Amino acid sequence: MFEILRASLKTGVVTTRYPATPAEVSSRARGRPEIDWANWKDARPGATICPTGAISYQDANGQREAKLDLAKCIFCGLCAEVDGAIRMTNNCQCATPRRDDLSTRATYRLRGDGTHDQILTGPLVGQPRNPEQRPVETESLETLGKQIKQRTSKLFGRSLHIREVDAGSCNGCEIEIVGLNSPVYDLERFGVHFVASPRHADMLLVTGPVTRNMELALKKTYDAMPPPRLVAAVGACGCSGGSLASTTPPVAAWTP
């Protein structure tokens, strides 16, 4: 008993000060990719090398529409290796309440050799038509945090109880979600608590692309939750796995 106490006292407090201080992320970490939209000359190398189709383009009528979809991005950084206009940042904060916020589009004038030059519409061209549709910015997590806080305070008081369901994930997301309960992140200090039963949950946290064999179990879990209830999708598979939209109700937060 004394040894246990001694070990704890010797270790001291290891919990991060986040959000009072920024998240401790290595400068070498690969987070959100950033495209220099105004000076981007060719979407093809990035689209070809991207293993998940997060970078894509469509050519029509002498124009090219290029798209970056963070919901599909697995942060491998291969695009940045082949295209100087793409840079990997160490910003890992991508969560947003709207799926559309995760994708950014731009249209370009297409040239004969397959490259494109002048940007016609897209980020940084004139004023954004609607500030809500800007690409995800650093402050979006704060905004999201505030929005969720407002909504959860209204609905659930100061606490949020989460039921996590793996609907086909590779267990990578689970490793990180379990990590939130470690003494280093200690999620419970925010009043967020993982619960064992959907009956106790306010939020359903879904990882994975929703497999055929898990579809029914996921639906039953959701149905077992008392309303009001939220759904959050975690990971690239959860955010863009395809069948998610057809099997679950509106998703409140997207975290690729």
Add this chain to the structure above:
Amino acid sequence: MTVLPELLSIVTELQKRFRGRLDSVRTAHVNEVYVHATMDLVAGFTAHLYRKWNARLVSFFADDARPGEGAFHLYYVFALDAAHGFIVLRVPVSPDKPEFISLTNAIHAVNWQEREVQDMFGLKLLGHPNPRRCALHDHWPEVYPLRKDFDLRATLPPFQGEHHKFRAVEGEGVFQVPVGPVHAGIIEPGHFLFSVAGEPVLYLQLRLFYVHKGTEKLFESLPVPHCVRLAESISGDSSFAHATAFCYAVERAADVEAPPRARALRTACLELERIYNHLADIGAICTDVAFVTANMHAMRLKERVLRVNERLAGNRLLRGMACLGGVRFDWDTEQLRALADLVNELETELNSLVELIRGSSSTRDRLETTGVLKPELARDLGIVGIAGRASGFDHDLRRDFPHAFYDKVQFTVPVFSEGDVQRRMAVRREELYQSFSIIRQLLERLPPGPICAPLAEVPPDRTALGYVEGWRGEIFHWVRTAPGNRLARCKIKDPSLQNWPSLSEAILGNIVPDFPVVNKSFNLSYSGTDR
């Protein structure tokens, strides 16, 4: 191509023994020989290899070769640990008579794999004791997803097949306790049905494949470089091991060897993966017997490793590090320093964690003699990795089939014979110390030079086996290449698939409240099994 002398002598003996019955013998790699034969030879060939050469059937799968060769092929991969080589038996199955003979009654280890072949290829199993569906649940119509004529993008209609019946134990005072597929913790889905009389478990039936997502089919749809990233998502906790096993298979198919520095960095990453998972498991085992403080220390240490992973590979789970022909990122002095510091710090911390756990007699009381997997049973079921080594099954690909840089470093393989939870934890503890030593040796003699060999395009119609001793056990990838830098087939064998049935055996006679800790001591991957 030359063959290892020990393997050659076995092949020569086989040719003599089965004279005139082997259609052909082909050497694909220095330690990988293919034997082509017909279905009627399988049982005798397998029995001979097992009895005379102490072989293990490490992977069994099918391949739809109808487009090229007009038949399905069944592959039986035998590992000959003493000869450091693999013999792969290939048997054709005619599309006109799509059936094959089960080996399960003789080799229990192949049970699930045979049923998976039946589900995925529509080849009927003959003589299997339990030929029910395994990978595709009841609401899948009669489709065979791994046949070439099945379209990956096909949308299947809603379907309700025969309801899966669990075989329950019946009798006075016997209750059934169903658990899952959604579990109480933050873990993967699977269904367990316990039959209990009071507290002790009489029988446990498993149902898995809830997270089956057609990964092997996906491999056939992607260009080979993209497949490396897909391989990282087979089982998240073994991202690097699976990606490396895949790269190794493709490299062998293309006759390309990763340069020494790449092999050394791969080894370091494999050990880092082992370290963070073993630490997490030691902590989780303690949590399941209510010693939460130890888990908090373990999680703290695991987080240290994940942060160093991020500094070394740009990703906490080492994703993005693997690539065909080597690794993607070289490490500079500052990064190597961080790795050296990590190992030193972890060693001191692990010493105190081990002392802390050793000092808790109630923890030891719960772990010793709990969830015993007897050595005979482990052998029969072909249990690999940590669970195998805790039950006296002394196998480690790092030692027996040295890949990456393992032939250049010294280490021992801890083996226990008791097979209880305590020993599975002890295997992890000892392996952690070995991993520290391996990383230190690597840092001392890290070879200079390039970190990646060029591998632009994979030649078509080659077959190759890639293997890695992941932290959980042996991982096998088998590829058959196709024109245009694509794969015609990729078979993934995670150690979990091999080890799941042992859980049903280890839990017998234990009490239900001990199930979490027994399960955790195996810590098998659902995603790696279901794919």
